[in-house]
Amino acid sequence: MVNFVDLTVFLAIGILLPAAMMGAGALLRPQRPGKVKLEPYECGEIPVGDARIRYHIRYYIFALVFVVFDVETVFLYPWAVIWKSLGLFGFVEMMIFLGILVIGLIYAWKKRVLEWI
Amino acid sequence: MSYLPILPEIVLTAAILFLTLVVVFYQGENRNGVMMTGTIFGLSVTLLTLAFVPPFAGYLFSGMLTLDGMAFFFRWLFPAVGLFVAFMAREFLEVKKAENPGEFYVILLLAILGMMLMASSGDLITIYLGLELTSISSYILAGYLREDPKSGEAAIKYFLMGALASGVLLFGMSLFYGLTGATNLVSISGILHQVGAPPLVLAAMVFLIIGLGFKVAAVPFHMWAPDAYEGAPTPVTAFFSVGPKAAAFAAIIRVFTDGLSSLVWEWSLAFAVLALITMTLGNLTALWQKNVKRMLAYSSIAHAGYIMVGLAAGTWQGTVAMLLYLLAYVFTNLGIFAVVTALGNREGKDELTDFTGLSQRSPYLAAALVVFFLSLIGIPFTAGFFGKFLLFGAAVQSGLVWLALVMAVNSAISVGYYYTVVRNMYLVAPKNKGALPVAGELKLVVTVALLVTLILGLFFEPVLGRLVAFTLPG
Amino acid sequence: MNLQLLAFMILSLVTLGAAFKVITARFITHAALYLALSFVGVAGLFLLLNADFLAAVQLLVYVGAITTMLIFAVMLSQVEEIRQGAAEEGFWRRILSARFGVIPLAVAAALAGVILYLYRFANWKAVPVAPDPNTTRSIGQAMFTTYLIPFEVASLVLLVAMIGAIVLTMKKEDRSR
Numbered sequence: 001m002v003n004f005v006d007l008t009v010f011l012a013i014g015i016l017l018p019a020a021m022m023g024a025g026a027l028l029r030p031q032r033p034g035k036v037k038l039e040p041y042e043c044g045e046i047p048v049g050d051a052r053i054r055y056h057i058r059y060y061i062f063a064l065v066f067v068v069f070d071v072e073t074v075f076l077y078p079w080a081v082i083w084k085s086l087g088l089f090g091f092v093e094m095m096i097f098l099g100i101l102v103i104g105l106i107y108a109w110k111k112r113v114l115e116w117i
Numbered sequence: 118m119s120y121l122p123i124l125p126e127i128v129l130t131a132a133i134l135f136l137t138l139v140v141v142f143y144q145g146e147n148r149n150g151v152m153m154t155g156t157i158f159g160l161s162v163t164l165l166t167l168a169f170v171p172p173f174a175g176y177l178f179s180g181m182l183t184l185d186g187m188a189f190f191f192r193w194l195f196p197a198v199g200l201f202v203a204f205m206a207r208e209f210l211e212v213k214k215a216e217n218p219g220e221f222y223v224i225l226l227l228a229i230l231g232m233m234l235m236a237s238s239g240d241l242i243t244i245y246l247g248l249e250l251t252s253i254s255s256y257i258l259a260g261y262l263r264e265d266p267k268s269g270e271a272a273i274k275y276f277l278m279g280a281l282a283s284g285v286l287l288f289g290m291s292l293f294y295g296l297t298g299a300t301n302l303v304s305i306s307g308i309l310h311q312v313g314a315p316p317l318v319l320a321a322m323v324f325l326i327i328g329l330g331f332k333v334a335a336v337p338f339h340m341w342a343p344d345a346y347e348g349a350p351t352p353v354t355a356f357f358s359v360g361p362k363a364a365a366f367a368a369i370i371r372v373f374t375d376g377l378s379s380l381v382w383e384w385s386l387a388f389a390v391l392a393l394i395t396m397t398l399g400n401l402t403a404l405w406q407k408n409v410k411r412m413l414a415y416s417s418i419a420h421a422g423y424i425m426v427g428l429a430a431g432t433w434q435g436t437v438a439m440l441l442y443l444l445a446y447v448f449t450n451l452g453i454f455a456v457v458t459a460l461g462n463r464e465g466k467d468e469l470t471d472f473t474g475l476s477q478r479s480p481y482l483a484a485a486l487v488v489f490f491l492s493l494i495g496i497p498f499t500a501g502f503f504g505k506f507l508l509f510g511a512a513v514q515s516g517l518v519w520l521a522l523v524m525a526v527n528s529a530i531s532v533g534y535y536y537t538v539v540r541n542m543y544l545v546a547p548k549n550k551g552a553l554p555v556a557g558e559l560k561l562v563v564t565v566a567l568l569v570t571l572i573l574g575l576f577f578e579p580v581l582g583r584l585v586a587f588t589l590p591g
Numbered sequence: 592m593n594l595q596l597l598a599f600m601i602l603s604l605v606t607l608g609a610a611f612k613v614i615t616a617r618f619i620t621h622a623a624l625y626l627a628l629s630f631v632g633v634a635g636l637f638l639l640l641n642a643d644f645l646a647a648v649q650l651l652v653y654v655g656a657i658t659t660m661l662i663f664a665v666m667l668s669q670v671e672e673i674r675q676g677a678a679e680e681g682f683w684r685r686i687l688s689a690r691f692g693v694i695p696l697a698v699a700a701a702l703a704g705v706i707l708y709l710y711r712f713a714n715w716k717a718v719p720v721a722p723d724p725n726t727t728r729s730i731g732q733a734m735f736t737t738y739l740i741p742f743e744v745a746s747l748v749l750l751v752a753m754i755g756a757i758v759l760t761m762k763k764e765d766r767s768r
Contacts, residue, residue, distance in 0.1 A: 004638055008598070055666040057760045063663040064756045067656040068749045074648050075742065078731030090735050093743070100746040103134050104753045110141035111757050130747070137754070179737040220758045227751045234744060246744045250751065257755035272759075296713065317713040320706065 061113050065105075072101055122173035122184055125166045125192060126233060132159030133226045140219035149218040153207045156222040160196045160203070160229075167193055176239055180301045183239030183375070190440055190584065191236030191367045194447060198360050199229040201451045201566070204558040205352040205458050212462045213262055213350065221261060225356070228254035232364035239375070241290045241300040244368050248286070248332070251361050252279050258356065259349040271348025278331060278341035286328025292321035293376075302376035309379045322380060325372060326387055332365035333421045336395040346414035351461050354410050355454030358417040359447040366424060366443060370436055373428065385431030389520055392429050396422025397523065400530040409457055410467050412534055413450075416493065419531060420446055423508060426520055430511040438511045440584050442504030445573055449492040449500060452566025456486045459559045464549070472538050474547020479555060483542045485567050490535040492570045495528050500573035503581070598639055606632030619665050627658040641722040644730055 040047050079086075079094050086093075108114060120127065136155050143151055167189075174185050182188075202225060210218040231250030238244045256279060260272025294300055296318055297308040309318065327338060334342040346354045373384050399419030406412035424446070427439030457467065459482060464471040476483040492499035495506075505528065512521040573580060609629035616622040630653040637646035723729050734742050 007638075055663065057667060060660070060663045060667055061756055061760055063656075063660040065753060067652070067660055068753050070652055070656040071749060072746075074652060075734070075745070078644065078727050078734060081725075081727050082731040082735070086731075086735055093735060093739065097743060097746045100134065100743075100750055103137050104750045107137050107141055107754060108757060111761060113757055113761065133747075137750075178740045181738070181740045217758050220754055223754060224751060224758075227747060230747065231744075234740075240741075242738065242741050243744070246741050246748065250744060250748050253748065253751050253755065257751070257759060260759055263759065315713065317709040320709050 058113075061108075065108060065113065068101065068104065072098070119177055121170060122177060123182065124170050125163045125196075126230065128166050129159065129163045129196070129226065129230050129233070132156075132162070133223060133230065135159075136219075136223050136226065140217075140223060143219075149207055149210055152219045152222045153203055156203045156226060157200060159226065160199045163196045164193065167196075176303070180303060181240045181243050182237050183302070183371070184237055186584075186586070187367070187370065187436075187440065188237035191363070192233045194363065194444065195229050195232045195236070195360065198356065198363075198447060198451065199225060201455070201562050202352050202356045202360070204562045205355060205451075205455055206350075207558060208462055208556040209350060209352050209458055213265075215261060215350075216263055221258070224254045224257050228258070228356070228360065232360055232367075235364045236367035236371070238368075238371060239302050241293065241302070241305075241372075241376075244371060245283075245287065245290060247364070248368060249283065251364055252283065252332075255279070255353075255357065255361055258353040259345055261350050261353065265348075267348035268350065269348075271345045274341050275345040275349075278338075282328050282331030282338070284328075285324050285331070289321045289324025289328060292317065292324065296321065302371065305376045306378050309377065314380055314383060318380070319383060322377060322384060323387070325377075326384065326391075329365055329369050329372070330391060333362050333369070333425075334418050335391045335421055335425065336398045336418065337391075339395070339399070339418050342418055343411050343414045346417070347408055347411045347467075351410065351454060351458045351467065354413070355451055355458070358413065358454070359450050362417065362421060363443050363447060366421075366439065369428065370439065374436060381431045385429050385515070388425045388431075389429035389517060392422050392425035393520060393523055394422075395419070395425060396527045400527050400534075403531070403534045406534070407469055408467055409469050409472070409538070412469065412538075413453065413457070416531065416534070417450065419527065420450075420493070422527070423505065423524060426508045426512050426517075426524055429517055429520055430508075430515040432511060432515055434507075434514060435511040437581075437584055438504065438507035441507055441577070441581060442501075444580070445492060445500030445504040445570070448566050448569040448573070449489045452485060452563055452570065453489045453493075455559050455562040455566065456482045456489075459555045459563075460553065462556070463553060469537060469541060470548065472541040473545040474550075475542040475553070478547060478549075478551065479553040481560075482553070482555065482563060485563050486542065487539055488567060488570060490539065492574065494532055494535060498571075498574045500570045500577070502574060503577040507581075595639065599636070602632050602635040602639065605629075606636065620662065623658060623661045623665055626661065627654050630654045630658070642726055644727045 075097065076094070079090065083090055083094070132155070136152065136159065139152065139155055140148070145151065172189075176183055203222060206221060206225070207218075210221060215221065228251050231247045231252075231254065234247030235244055235251065236247075238247055256272055256276040259275045260269050262268035290300070293305055296312075296315075297305045299305050299308065312318070331338040331341075346357060349357060373381075377384060396419045399415050399417075399422055403412050403415035403419065406415060424439050424442055427435035427442065429435070430438070459479075460471055460475070461467050475486075488499065492501035495501045495504070505524070509521045509524060512518070512524070606629050609625045609632060612625040613622045613629065616625055630649060634646045634649035634654070637643075637649055
């Protein structure tokens with residue numbers, strides 16, 4: 001069984017270290033907030049309007065296509081671990097699975113979902 | 118070779134993938150017509166394959182699939198439903214100027230594949246996947262008319278309620294897995310026979326009943342149905358009222374008679390109560406409707422109630438009666454919706470007043486509609502009669518005389534709202550004069566549905582004989 | 592043993608606390624981020640059960656993909672209205688109002704009570720088994736033997752989701768020619 005103690009320690013350090021650094025910074029630095037300083041940082045531009053605007057629907061489809069292929073990766077991983085022992089049968093099965101999704105990809109492609117506006 | 122028995126499903130999948138490519142690569146003008154032809158071809162080949170594949174009975178793929186008589190019945194029924202809906206859809210999509218008419222057929226076929234999987238599954242996992250495939254396709258179909266806010270409303274209501282139902286169902290399934298350590302229905306049945314009925318098993322069973330109850334729109338869980346049925350495109354409403362509903366009943370029969378056979382007393386009681394309130398409320402509410410799709414939604418809720426009487430009986434006779442009733446109901450309802458589609462394509466509002474004077478504008482459709490209504494009421498010499506008769510018999514045999522009587526009273530109530538339509542057609546002067554132009558496919562659908570309704574009503578014995586042979590226990 | 596219990600406590604606290612914040616957060620974007628945190632907690636619980644592959648899937652799919660999609664969906668909606676609606680009456684006011692809160696709360700509490708009671712006295716079939724040294728391998732093995740049909744059907748479910756999203760969202764001018 002894999003021991004997850006290492007992971008836990010790593011996680012704890014990963015959380016504690018930035019917290020300690022930022023905490024120390026907050027304690028040590030002088031506190032002089034001004035209007036300009038509190039503005040959201042936008043690469044030097046003066047921010048206009050609200051950050052929460054309505055985005056183009058295209059982003060959503062990108063996200064969805066991403067989810068679909070993310071899930072595909074999840075299925076690929078265990079297959080990759082044992083594909084040698086599965087032989088030709090497992091290979092064919094996976095190719096069918098991938099083929100169905102590739103048809104989905106072709107569909108999205110031809111529908112010009114993947115093109116930027 | 119273990120793939121031969123599921124060749125029909127493989128053929129259907131191939132057709133789906135091919136048609137997906139056709140949608141994007143076919144550049145011609147008449148995409149809608151080409152896709153309809155392709156869909157009908159694909160479904161016909163599926164049915165032909167089903168007819169010619171050597172019969173196989175038993176478990177496949179480590180018990181994931183159960184291919185028995187009932188599976189065969191539904192695997193035959195669902196592609197037939199698809200044929201009807203595809204025929205009904207073409208003109209509708211054209212009239213309503215649907216944006217992507219081609220994909221409609223692909224999604225419809227995917228829903229049908231999911232339904233076939235549900236009916237032939239032997240494992241909770243395949244049931245759930247089939248259900249999700251059907252449901253996701255159904256949500257998309259409900260919202261297919263993007264310009265129509267009602268269609269969007271139908272989709273979102275159906276989706277939210279459907280997602281909730283899936284969650285409840287999945288929770289129940291996970292409890293069964295935790296309690297029995299198995300997802301296979303046969304294994305679950307074996308283990309449950311040993312452990313009896315501890316409280317948590319009953320709680321898990323209640324979750325399954327609620328989850329599947331949503332999908333068949335049984336009464337406390339029916340609130341999505343009227344809005345979804347009213348807002349969805351009419352051919353899709355036709356599909357909802359027969360396809361996913363029949364598939365959910367197939368899943369119910371699978372889960373409860375295959376998997377939970379030891380708890381038959383408990384679940385048949387639950388279904389008896391559900392059947393009682395479902396048919397009564399469905400019929401009573403249908404009386405007040407002004408929109409024909411909404412009225413038919415309540416009518417279809419009421420019919421789900423009748424069908425559940427077969428489950429309440431909890432016997433093999435009950436199951437046979439359910440299947441025969443479903444057969445009659447499916448084709449009758451498809452016929453009704455074909456008439457509604459034909460009328461809606463010209464009038465556009467689907468109000469009950471649109472039917473005024475239909476007997477003069479299209480005597481054939483009006484007469485056909487009367488026959489379909491008679492079948493739904495359960496008048497002798499129509500398909501619906503024998504379905505109701507068998508359900509009645511199964512209920513009485515199981516000592517549920519009260520339920521059988523309620524069913525008879527409800528059939529009488531249902532005359533009320535069907536009569537409103539008939540009166541509008543025959544006794545009220547038409548709003549719009551002139552013959553109603555009806556597309557050829559719709560006439561074909563009405564005619565086939567009419568023939569099935571009448572033939573099944575007159576010669577039901579051979580069909581019943583085959584169904585009995587299919588579903589004989591053991 | 593006790594260390595495991597402690598880890599379980601912390602992870603459940605993270606999961607439930609984050610889930611609570613999901614429904615009480617004022618901004619719906621924050622709710623989505625809390626949901627991601629809740630998913631992380633669940634991933635930790637999977638790890639605690641020695642289901643390392645599932646934990647990875649939970650992080651990859653739920654925290655990575657689903658949350659992203661949720662946030663995109665939030666950005667697509669009319670966020671102004673949602674924010675104002677939540678800001679006007681706080682969560683607790685809403686919960687204690689008779690119309691929105693008390694009845695659902697009572698039903699939920701009753702359901703939770705019944706389920707917890709049943710859990711407590713259930714005869715769980717699942718017995719402690721020796722932890723699987725390589726869950727990924729076992730999952731792969733099961734996926735390509737017993738669960739072959741569900742595996743292939745899963746790809747069709749993904750396909751219909753993709754086609755459906757494109758059909759329902761793509762604008763007219765984006766249509767392929």
